[in-house]
Amino acid sequence: HIPRPAARRLSLYLRECESLLTQGVPTASSESLGARLGLSAAQVRRDLAYVAQAGQRGVGYDMATLVTVLQEGFGLERPWRAVLVGVGNIGRALLSYAPFRESRVAIVAAVDCDPATIGSQWGGRTVESMQSLGEVVRRGGIELGVIAVPASAAQLAADDLVAAGVRGILNFAPVQVTVPEGTACSHVDVSVELRCLAMEVALGGEH
Amino acid sequence: HIPRPAARRLSLYLRECESLLTQGVPTASSESLGARLGLSAAQVRRDLAYVAQAGQRGVGYDMATLVTVLQEGFGLERPWRAVLVGVGNIGRALLSYAPFRESRVAIVAAVDCDPATIGSQWGGRTVESMQSLGEVVRRGGIELGVIAVPASAAQLAADDLVAAGVRGILNFAPVQVTVPEGTACSHVDVSVELRCLAMEVALGGEH
Numbered sequence: 272h273i274p275r276p277a278a279r280r281l282s283l284y285l286r287e288c289e290s291l292l293t294q295g296v297p298t299a300s301s302e303s304l305g306a307r308l309g310l311s312a313a314q315v316r317r318d319l320a321y322v323a324q325a326g327q328r329g330v331g332y333d334m335a336t337l338v339t340v341l342q343e344g345f346g347l348e349r350p351w352r353a354v355l356v357g358v359g360n361i362g363r364a365l366l367s368y369a370p371f372r373e374s375r376v377a378i379v380a381a382v383d384c385d386p387a388t389i390g391s392q393w394g395g396r397t398v399e400s401m402q403s404l405g406e407v408v409r410r411g412g413i414e415l416g417v418i419a420v421p422a423s424a425a426q427l428a429a430d431d432l433v434a435a436g437v438r439g440i441l442n443f444a445p446v447q448v449t450v451p452e453g454t455a456c457s458h459v460d461v462s463v464e465l466r467c468l469a470m471e472v473a474l475g476g477e478h
Numbered sequence: 479h480i481p482r483p484a485a486r487r488l489s490l491y492l493r494e495c496e497s498l499l500t501q502g503v504p505t506a507s508s509e510s511l512g513a514r515l516g517l518s519a520a521q522v523r524r525d526l527a528y529v530a531q532a533g534q535r536g537v538g539y540d541m542a543t544l545v546t547v548l549q550e551g552f553g554l555e556r557p558w559r560a561v562l563v564g565v566g567n568i569g570r571a572l573l574s575y576a577p578f579r580e581s582r583v584a585i586v587a588a589v590d591c592d593p594a595t596i597g598s599q600w601g602g603r604t605v606e607s608m609q610s611l612g613e614v615v616r617r618g619g620i621e622l623g624v625i626a627v628p629a630s631a632a633q634l635a636a637d638d639l640v641a642a643g644v645r646g647i648l649n650f651a652p653v654q655v656t657v658p659e660g661t662a663c664s665h666v667d668v669s670v671e672l673r674c675l676a677m678e679v680a681l682g683g684e685h
């Protein structure tokens with residue numbers, strides 16, 4: 272059982288190790304991994320203990336091993352497929368982002384309820400109708416959903432995604448959506464991020 | 479001193495209270511506030527104790543009082559102004575979002591380095607050149623910056639924002655940027671969010 276804050280940090284270590292590996296850096300210490308992320312070496316060591324990894328004294332962690340272990344440990348050794356619900360400002364940005372076309376977690380389909388948007392193409396995906404969400408999910412072997420509809424439509428979109436069989440939802444709408452036990456749900460709320468940033472500055476950088 | 483996770487939850491309570499108030503709901507219990515956010519009543523009470531608020535037994539919290547206290551406690555009773563650096567996919571989505579034109583934390587200006595983008599208008603803001611960032615920040619009384627440039631340009635954008643005098647940065651690029659002590663910096667990384675979601679699903683919803 273890995274708590275979500277630790278899972279998020281482990282995902283950040285995976286990204287840093289992948290980038291070190293592509294730069295030809297074979298090993299890194301917990302100090303240097305931590306420094307890249309603004310974390311203490313002790314935090315890095317504690318987190319990597321979740322995946323039974325310990326660095327070698329004086330050498331550090333082997334980047335190739337860490338990448339493999341982190342990918343396998345979290346089911347990321349295989350591709351994950353997501354469907355986007357809502358192709359507006361945010362939706363178009365996500366579909367236009369090349370890494371989301373073929374990365375380990377890829378947005379492979381998109382649906383919308385607006386006839387003017389249905390049929391349009393973004394980054395090689397053709398927008399389908401909301402009614403065909405169930406079919407899109409089944410046909411595409413899709414396990415994840417991204418909600419980018421207005422707040423008033425977000426809960427309905429979540430219900431439709433759960434009914435279609437997705438097991439995880441990323442919600443961009445500024446409301447909490449309820450999902451059944453067993454469905455993972457996370458939330459990106461840019462308005463809250465901006466507000467928290469202002470709070471931190473108002474508190475004089477105390478955080 | 480309020481830890482950042484608590485500040486983030488307090489910002490969520492503020493949003494929920496604002497929305498209850500506009501629906502004409504004068505009070506709410508810690509249970510009902512918690513239920514709207516997937517948090518326990520005890521967590522809500524602990525957090526609101528940071529701003530010296532305690533609910534009345536049997537009645538709960540007064541929404542109008544809570545909104546005022548949360549806004550005042552975090553410097554949100556006055557407007558905050560932000561500048562966007564990078565007007566690409568994400569940048570255009572942020573500029574096209576009506577709430578960011580005039581909300582308590584508003585994106586009032588935008589800069590870019592691409593001549594084809596400089597001069598374009600999005601949501602009533604005209605994109606200026608990266609060279610004029612210092613002038614834009616001074617002229618606009620801007621305290622916050624949003625980074626929406628490619629990863630390779632993110633650190634430079636952060637340095638330019640700090641040099642221009644902003645005190646808080648929200649970074650969308652998938653790299654950590656370093657800022658001096660005293661500058662607040664937070665990070666929205668959609669790729670990490672998607673990856674964490676897949677991890678949660680792979681771990682069988684354990685989180």
Ligand SMILES: NC(=O)c1ccc[n+]([C@@H]2O[C@H](COP(=O)([O-])OP(=O)(O)OC[C@H]3O[C@@H](n4cnc5c(N)ncnc54)[C@H](O)[C@@H]3O)[C@@H](O)[C@H]2O)c1
Binds near residue numbers: 384419422462
């Ligand atoms: N744009 C931003 O920068 C930004 C920032 C913060 C939060 N958000 C939130 O993200 C969400 C998306 O924002 P946006 O700016 O992309 O909105 P938008 O209005 O540009 O796009 C919404 C899209 O969803 C579609 N839609 C509406 N109801 C639907 C339904 N029931 N089923 C399927 N599709 C439906 C619309 O046709 C439209 O294409 C909103 O909840 C918004 O509050 C956006």
Ligand SMILES: NC(=O)c1ccc[n+]([C@@H]2O[C@H](COP(=O)([O-])OP(=O)(O)OC[C@H]3O[C@@H](n4cnc5c(N)ncnc54)[C@H](O)[C@@H]3O)[C@@H](O)[C@H]2O)c1
Binds near residue numbers: 590608667669
């Ligand atoms: N689009 C998405 O959905 C998405 C998802 C996850 C992460 N991101 C990250 O968000 C950031 C922005 O992504 P995007 O898709 O909007 O990129 P984009 O390429 O569409 O836009 C980048 C913009 O930044 C400008 N720019 C480049 N260098 C600059 C500099 N030195 N100073 C000022 N402006 C500069 C470019 O002219 C362009 O307008 C990237 O770091 C990207 O990795 C984007």
